[in-house]
Amino acid sequence: MTTFAIGLLTAGLRSVPCYALAGGLIIAAFALAALFSAGAVSLFALVLALLAYNAGIAAPVFAAFILARRRQA
Numbered sequence: 916m917t918t919f920a921i922g923l924l925t926a927g928l929r930s931v932p933c934y935a936l937a938g939g940l941i942i943a944a945f946a947l948a949a950l951f952s953a954g955a956v957s958l959f960a961l962v963l964a965l966l967a968y969n970a971g972i973a974a975p976v977f978a979a980f981i982l983a984r985r986r987q988a
Contacts, residue, residue, distance in 0.1 A: 918964040922971020934972060941968060 918941060925937045941964055949956040 916967070918968040919971040919974075922968040923974060924971075925968075926972045926975045938965065938968060941965065 921937055921941070925933055942961070945961045945964065
């Protein structure tokens with residue numbers, strides 16, 4: 916849920932370097948948590964976080980397409 920919100924906020928910046936930086940920071944935070952964790956680390960959680968981040972970026976784009984079609988009709 917947090918990574919989805921990060922994706923939504925990053926989409927407002929409309930900058931590819933910002934997208935890459937935010938994605939890299941998500942991976943860095945996961946790597947640091949895995950480094951200092953006493954237990955096993957699930958890569959599935961990282962994959963889900965990155966998918967939620969990408970969905971957060973894609974959501975405003977799809978919403979803009981839907982709104983543009985309504986305005987044309």
